[in-house]
Amino acid sequence: MLPIRGTIEQRKFERVVSQLQIKYYIVDEAYAQALKREAAYKDTTLEKLASSGRPNTPLTGVTENISQGGLALVSEQPLAIGTMVVCDITMPNLPRPLRVLAEVAHSDSKDGRVVDRTVSIYKSGLKIIAVNKDDLTRIENYIIEEKIRQRLGGK
Numbered sequence: 001m002l003p004i005r006g007t008i009e010q011r012k013f014e015r016v017v018s019q020l021q022i023k024y025y026i027v028d029e030a031y032a033q034a035l036k037r038e039a040a041y042k043d044t045t046l047e048k049l050a051s052s053g054r055p056n057t058p059l060t061g062v063t064e065n066i067s068q069g070g071l072a073l074v075s076e077q078p079l080a081i082g083t084m085v086v087c088d089i090t091m092p093n094l095p096r097p098l099r100v101l102a103e104v105a106h107s108d109s110k111d112g113r114v115v116d117r118t119v120s121i122y123k124s125g126l127k128i129i130a131v132n133k134d135d136l137t138r139i140e141n142y143i144i145e146e147k148i149r150q151r152l153g154g155k
Helices: 029-037 046-051 133-151
Strands: 015-017 021-027 059-067 070-075 084-089 098-107 122-131
Touching: 015 133, 021 029, 021 070, 029 084, 029 098, 029 122, 059 133, 070 084, 070 098, 084 122, 098 133, 122 133
Parallel strands: none
Antiparallel strands: 015 059, 021 059, 021 084, 059 070, 070 122, 084 098, 098 122
């Protein structure tokens, strides 16, 4: 949603409209806390997630927009507010996905359940809780490149 003309956006980080592929895993609070304490967060692999009782098949979605502080996720899976997820974000021209730990800050599915069977797409706002510094730099660079591209009319 774009800000109303004459208003100031209340976000800490500038965001860019972008559709990036995401694989994500729902994790419990204990696992999320362990990830936040892990010094080498970048070394958390999909294999470790699978071995710790997480789903073997990742859920998938696409970003609607992204910033240094979070992203808007569009997926077929409803997510409840407060749910912790580990996301692997596929960025253009990068050999491996970026890994972030995020929390669902808002969702069009309040409790994470399917209420209306006619709805097949759900939107969730994810707040980034933990990210490797190199991956954060990659997000920052991507946002700058996208802003330049969009301003030059390549939108």
